[in-house]
Amino acid sequence: xxxxxxxxxxxxxxxxxxxxxxxxxxxxxxxxxxxxxxxxxxxxxxxxxxxxxxxxxxxxxxxxxxxxxxxxxxxxxxxxxxxxxxxxxxxxxxxxxxxxxxxxxxxxxxxxxxxxxxxxxxxxxxxxxxxxxxxxxxxxxxxxxxxxxxxxxxxxxxxxxxxxxxxxxxxxxxxxxxxxxxxxxxxxxxxxxxxxxxxxxxxxxxxxxxxxxxxxxxxxxxxxxxxxxxxxxxxxxxxxxxxxxxxxxxxx
Ligand SMILES: [Zn+2]
Numbered sequence: 001x002x003x004x005x006x007x008x009x010x011x012x013x014x015x016x017x018x019x020x021x022x023x024x025x026x027x028x029x030x031x032x033x034x035x036x037x038x039x040x041x042x043x044x045x046x047x048x049x050x051x052x053x054x055x056x057x058x059x060x061x062x063x064x065x066x067x068x069x070x071x072x073x074x075x076x077x078x079x080x081x082x083x084x085x086x087x088x089x090x091x092x093x094x095x096x097x098x099x100x101x102x103x104x105x106x107x108x109x110x111x112x113x114x115x116x117x118x119x120x121x122x123x124x125x126x127x128x129x130x131x132x133x134x135x136x137x138x139x140x141x142x143x144x145x146x147x148x149x150x151x152x153x154x155x156x157x158x159x160x161x162x163x164x165x166x167x168x169x170x171x172x173x174x175x176x177x178x179x180x181x182x183x184x185x186x187x188x189x190x191x192x193x194x195x196x197x198x199x200x201x202x203x204x205x206x207x208x209x210x211x212x213x214x215x216x217x218x219x220x221x222x223x224x225x226x227x228x229x230x231x232x233x234x235x236x237x238x239x240x241x242x243x244x245x246x247x248x249x250x251x252x
Contacts, residue, residue, distance in 0.1 A: 020121070022144040024053055024125060025055045026077065035231070038193060046088055048119065054070075054097055107147050181235075183233070190220070238252060
């Protein structure tokens with residue numbers, strides 16, 4: 001009998017030509033996948049960001065009245081970071097950071113972008129990661145996964161009423177997954193990733209940066225252990241058709 005992996009092979013993230021990165025906040029892709037994005041950009045993949053929230057809450061100091069200024073700062077920092085990684089386009093849903101929005105609302109907005117952008121791969125955060133307490137992460141990941149299985153159904157309207165012109169999303173990659181099935185050696189892109197993260201100046205202080213680097217060095221080494229590399233980033237990569245009624249997807 002054929003195994004699930006033989007019936008539905010793992011899509012090849014490195015073969016992606018147009019990658020849509022759906023992230024809850026403006027820096028999640030840098031932190032989780034910065035090395036991989038730089039590697040893919042160097043291979044000619046078009047990298048497009050879609051950021052779900054405005055990140056106006058994610059400041060270490062300041063007050064509520066400064067929200068508009070914060071949104072501006074976060075968008076500037078994101079573009080500075082993306083430039084270093086090779087991101088070519090930036091879109092935002094502008095939902096309130098840690099605020100009042102839901103999966104359905106985000107999904108409908110995402111459907112419009114997916115149908116317009118026509119990516120062959122979607123990268124987002126794993127909404128099934130245990131102990132993820134930030135709702136923005138769980139909801140953004142769930143909305144992206146749902147959009148990646150429903151985008152081809154013309155009867156499901158998108159927020160922007162974009163008609164569906166047939167195309168196919170080959171795969172979805174989930175970052176920060178506790179059950180990864182792909183580990184990529186990105187040692188050569190690590191410094192570029194770190195430099196990109198450092199562009200998010202409003203979010204970093206010297207102590208938090210030092211802690212992050214120690215943590216990330218350890219994580220990168222652990223993720224690379226199986227393949228004998230010093231620094232790796234890992235993902236759960238699935239064919240979108242496994243994201244519905246396939247219990248084996250968890251161990252795929
Ligand atoms: Zn985040």
